[in-house]
Amino acid sequence: MATPTVTRPGATTVGPGPALGALGPRRRPRRGLGRPDRQLVAYWFLAPWLIGILGITLGPMLYSLYTAFTSYNLLTAPKWVGLENFRLLFQDPQFMQSVGVTVKFTVISVPLVLVCSLGLALLLNTGIRGLSIYRTLFYLPSLLGSSAAIAILWITVFSQPGLVSDVMSFFGVQTGSLIGNPGTALYTIVVLNVWAFGATMIIFLAALRNVPREYYESAAIDGAGRWQRFRRVTLPLITPALFFNLILGTVMASQTFTSAYIIGGATGGPAGSLLFYTVYIYEEGFANFKMGYASAMAWLMLLALGLFTVICFATARFWVHYGDER
């Protein structure tokens, strides 16, 4: 039940009560958190973010859209060249190589990470004891995975002599240096990405815990076996998590930089097999100072990832099931 002293929208003189008004000389009492519908003070709280979004996100993005159509080396003013950068890009074998490497990496590593992390999440979601310890230990690599130190460790693991070649030679297989071999170098980073699957697993685990138990019980009563329970109950109910992990995993994988740069160097490793898209942006933009060219690359990437996200969201209603709809 509302009391007459509660501030209503449009009421200017109604205050919280006489006690506060009596404190100051002004008749009009302090309004505390303000009129509920127009709290313009919000803009003070938003000020840093607003400056940031205009000044270091949207502004620079628009500027780089402009520089994508120019030739620009930072020292002299940008020179308009129209679509020249894009024309050159599609004739640039290194650019094509970097697209190939990045797409191949993403297409192989993202599904692998999804399958491994879902598999382990299912295994850990069986009421296993010590879940929190296991979860913590599995999660740890995903925090370390993007560090320079782990990339350095990876060189040791996969070169010759190295941990993997040692183990393999024990079984009589001579692998040689997997990192020095252009045919296998990319897969060592795929393994790195799979190794860091913990963050993805945690999200699956949270989703699995939200699946109501009764569904399994009624499915079991209806005679559904393990596989059918997974296929018809679990999988549909965790599609939101799958959707989230798919988008996030793809965006992250396509931006792989640190491991590729440490393992393959600025030129993209053995025979360009580690020339990731971001490594090539870095090389063209910051080693060769071709800012226009690098901007064009960045915008193509934005468009590609944007297109991917739009397709995901557009198709989501066919395969992503949210709990509240039946």
Place this chain on the structure above:
Amino acid sequence: MSYTSPVSAPRLFFLFRLKPVRLRAFQALLRHIVVICLLVVILYPIAWLFVASLHTGESAALMGVGFNFNHLSLANYGSGLTGSLDFSRLFLNSLLVAVLEVIGALLSCTMAAYAFARLRFPLKGPLFAVLIGALLIPGQVLIVPQFILFYHLGVVGTYIPLVLPHYLGIDAFFIFLEVQFIRTLPRELDDAARIDGCGHVTFLLRVVVPLSLPALATVAMFMFINSWNDLLGPLLYLSNPHLYTVPLGLSEFIDNTGQSSYGGLYAMSFLSLVPVAGFFLAGQRFLVQGIATTGLK
């Protein structure tokens, strides 16, 4: 109990005709074995790195896959942290940058999140849509234009390009995370504060911040780890070796390393993992909850 498990012990084990209770215990044991084996494989390289870092000279590179516990010493740590490599300075630099970025992210994200979660104001909807849009912009798309901006501002070569964006709310994901959390605080708090004549700043500092500590801790830890691991930013903006951060130092180190100094490289690599692992293990409850809830809701 095991309804939730499509992948557990194969049906083969029914052949053993164990009593259900026994069977269940056996399945549980089997699960533990599988999980522990996986953990050993996953964590083995890190343990290996630690042992290798205790070997000096070429023996570090030649240790092989097994552990060799002969002639261990901390000499690599001493020589790596001081002398010509002087990684102690790099660690301090990394710490400074990380702390500055954490403070910036906490300040700007909490302010913006408070506005989005608690206040009503014109253009709120469109601005929130902008925030979500910013969430989807891949960060690496911005590196070129931001570099051009900071180049023209004449701050390339300092920590400003690394640190400043975090004071301006570049971490849209953290804002989103905090919004989700602050939204769940009961509305009655606002009413009570209003009746007490409490202003927004006081309300934010005295009520919202203390109640949002789990979210703030999540933001602080993720920000610290992101900053600590970042290689691209320092690579772009830092040219003076005195300002180098640890990942940049490691990256330069590996370019100029022969087998003889692998011990030092391993020691500094391992040491650079310690703060991340330590931060995580200290606050893992917050972190795991944080990503699990914000990822989905």
